[in-house]
Amino acid sequence: MCDVCGCHERVHSHSHQTRTVDVNQSLLKANEEAAINNRKHFDDLGMLAINIISSPGSGKTTLLEKSIDVLKDEISIGVLEGDIETDLDAERIRAKGIPAVQLTTGGACHLDSSLIHKGFHSLEHQLNGKKLDVLFIENVGNLVCPSFFDLGEHVRVVLISVPEGHDKPVKYPKAIMTSQLLIISKSDLVPYFDFNIDKIKKDASALNPSLKIIVTSTKTGEGMEEWIDYLKVNLKQK
């Protein structure tokens, strides 16, 4: 390689011409291609894949635990848990008797489709040939970056909890615009916060008119039936 320009000539005795190459490709092309492969793989297995995104502490793992309690005798569930560090969340899921793989990103603030590809194969090893009906992917707690990365899921669910405030949809529009379902979690805390449910619903619907919204509390059980029905309707379409 020549020292002048990095070309493959040993001696730099030639001139270089520049030309423009039209590319017109997504900045996230590699992730998008791997996501298409994931989705095809999930479709071939007849499995519903759900990507759950939210800020840290909105109640993603608790929602999964409660959903597993209701569904585990009816349908077969697997979970991919995304976190920057620790195996804590996967342990919580395994404690329910559900196969789970922890994906630790080691600093990255989101999962991407190649991580899901690897994680799903590890999960398949745990299944010993058993078929899954639903794969839950719990993303890294972050309301910004995960919204950029299609993982090959069929449904993206975004959680916003009451203590976070009703202004989150307008502050984090991409999370709302790229999701199919908004779960407003911890509704039992509404009496203690200045949280305007009408306002958050109106803003979220303005950003994404086809967004479904369910108000839930894993403490009181509010909305849980509606959420479980939503899952079953989506599963039927698989």
Place this chain on the structure above:
Amino acid sequence: MHEVSIALGMVDALYRIAEENKAGRISSVKLKIGKISGIVTDSLKFAFDAVKLEHPLLSEAEIIIEEVPLVYECNDCHVSSSAADIYIFACAGCGSRNLKLVSGKEQHIESVEVEV
């Protein structure tokens, strides 16, 4: 800080483009980034300028970003309106919220200047 992941993905894409075009070096990369793409252009530039130094093919590459404005077309009165930085937006012509997004979500590599 998804911009670092995006910059790393850009490096891979640029290697492929260079190979396909038998380029010795890449001198500039033109990007189109929409107003509501969610990509912070300064962060993407910062991340790309940091990672490119590890790659002789890209070490001199300049990143040129065209920011694409947020433009809606009204489904009721067909007037086009642009918005500076608000996401929940009503038509400037008739106030309707029945709008179609025309531009603002772009996040792609438009073209690359290669040295051959």
